[in-house]
Amino acid sequence: MTEQSRTVIEQDSVPLLEVEGLVKRFPIRRGLFGSGSVHAVEGVDLQIHAGEVLSLVGESGSGKSTLGMCVTGMSTPTAGRIRFAGEDVALASRRGRADFRRRVQPVFQDPRSSLDPRWPIETTIREPLDAYRVGSSAERTARVAELMDLVGLPRHFAPRQPRELSGGQQQRVAIAAALALRPELLVADEPVSALDVSVQAQILNLLDELRNRLKLALLFIAHDLSVVEHLSDRVAVMYLGRIVETGPVERIFSAPEHPYTRALIDAIPHADPGRKMSRIRLTGEIPSPVNPPSGCRFHPRCPVAVDRCSTEEPQDTQFDEGHSAACHVAAAALAQRGSIISVLSEGATS
């Protein structure tokens, strides 16, 4: 099962990041539930091209953060391949792995937990430069100032400690540190969810600007779909460890194929009293990843499930250039549309 998505704006033959059949399971040893494993990620394929923003969305427990941890190398996959700029990360030499960790940097939700509370922020931003011995001491100092300018932190903040900064400023420091080694991919796990609306806007603008200026690719993990719609080029929807739909952002938000994607979009509370949430609700909650449902994992909650869904796992169907979904019902509807079109065109030619 290979992903057929190709972003429209990027035509590079080699994607920056290529994930193939990624599996991550966490063993549960003994305890209340006996032994088993949490199937956090179950066979995920995805690609990110240089300068592209791919958002990963889904409810808590869908495996999106685990996938992000695997991509940044903070977690070792149980199975599958991660290629960065065409090179298999697991097979890379020690040096190759260090290079990979330089080129892929994480940004987390709570900046307070990613900054050392006792360090002045200049030390935090400088640390990666010291660790990788980039340039001379004077060059590192200059680079810190440059990074602070880049993320919009006044230079006189350099000696301040994190507690003297607001949440938005702290997140800027975390982003500056992540950018220190000129990475090509940022993996940002809920980078704005701990922030107030007006501060969130600043960080979103910053991410957008960085991406344009530095041609930085972004794997953006988020639960807030309005933010995702604002920032992304492509969206991948996860449910219980699988990507159930992926496609260009406009298509995903305007005409999703998977019923789960539809349900997520319908549940967005719009800041527009004239645009009410759809009355259709997803019932129930995401099942346990220890023992996921048979067939299509979404079938117990799916409003359009048919018999086949509980027994047979749906494969990815391509609906359009770069847009695919794994759903029996949507695939059947596509096949039917196809046959109607062929009947119509036959009628036209005869």
Add this chain to the structure above:
Amino acid sequence: MTALVELQDVSVDYAGHGGSVSAVQNVSLTLGENETFGLVGESGCGKTTLSMALMGLLPASARVTGQLLFRGQDLLAMSEAERRQQRGDELSMVFQDPATSLDPTFGIGYQVAETVRAHRRVSRGESKARALALLREVGIPAAESRYADPPHRLSGGMRQRVVMAAALANDPSLLLADEPTTALDVTIQAQVLDLLAELQRKHGTTILLIAHDLGVVAQICDRVGVMYAGQLVEVAPVAELFAAPRHPYTRALLEALPSRGRRGRSLRVIGGQVPDLSDPPSGCRFADRCPHRMDVCATVPPLVDSDSRRRIACWLDPATRATAGLPPVPAAPTPDAPIAVGPS
């Protein structure tokens, strides 16, 4: 609109080391019977402090002044025992994290029944029957068999339903819901919001909803109040507030939201910082960040009726200006007037 709650010039100050923090300043607000009122604003704007003053749940370091009336009754004049009796009965609450509202060692049904028994002279059987009916009403599947389940057996969304069942146990007149869906996934949030709206319709409960998510407020509220740094700056019916915000802060807040129309464009940023409330500015607290700042802003603008439905506290507003005998501002700024852009 019959008034259920009337707040007159309510201020809350917290005593701290070497000074006090002015968390809420001179807020006047009326909540009608049977309405859902949303109180919005960013962290530290005083929305939770104000609602805690209403519930009588502020810490000892807080000093409340002004008048808080519930059905004409002065809440500040009541004894702690009377207030305790009122909470969970006429006034009830739902908070953000259901795990902290429930006792982890007791069955969920028992906890709902206990709320009934605390305020009504009923037998155990009656309270249990009432608790079961409530659990069913809030949508707990197989309520009988889950009655004795401790909270940890339930998901976050189900726990929040249990908290709502307990909050509704005694048919409250006022339900305070402080960020009730913030800890939930968007799909579960939608279910809980539906439930809240349905319960409101069925019981005619007045809901005071505190939320930072303007989307949630837009979906279920009738009226909205916007707070900034302890001041209530604008009150309006929900449709009017979102369609035509009048206070510069409300406007900036709405324009900072990502939305379909703003894809690929920069979001509006409010320059500067929220003022330090241990040493707040003497006038309008938004003035330092406001693109329309005038000399008169050094005086606190009163919250006045801008028209029959809206109230606003801003010296740009003709009605506010009239209170000080000022003529209207010559050219009223359009909603598109740029707001200062800068780093936080």
